[in-house]
């Protein structure tokens with residue numbers, strides 16, 4: 628009788644043990660799986676390819692036929708996240724630079740096309756020889772105000788400078 632009771636008791640303990648154990652297994656499984664659930668849970672974003680946007684063309688002349696030392700225009704406003712194609716030309720008889728290190732750090736350059744050559748990667752400045760053109764395609768990333776100048780000695784002082792602004796898109 629005593630043995631029979633203790634067997635029943637043991638069976639009862641065993642059942643409780645199994646229940647507690649299986650609950651813990653379940654909790655551990657949830658903990659293992661939940662990080663994966665967290666990754667899978669957010670709504671899938673529609674894929675957006677900024678490089679496929681139609682480029683907004685902006686022209687800039689480095690000096691002019693009269694060899695005046697200035698950019699035309701000398702003020703630029705770009706919006707972050709949009710795609711631009713900056714069409715540079717140098718109609719003068721001197722070579723000039725389009726130099727704006729801080730601006731180049733605030734954009735993503737898709738390419739620069741000059742003649743039959745397409746250049747990819749970071750661009751710091753462009754040198755345009757007399758009667759040449761180049762097209763700089765980029766997407767502004769970081770808002771701010773950046774100075775522009777021509778790096779040829781004396782040209783900045785003579786007026787070959789400008790301001791480039793990157794602003795957040797109008798809401």
Ligand SMILES: [Cu+2]
Nearest residue numbers: 723777779782
């Ligand atoms: Cu110059």
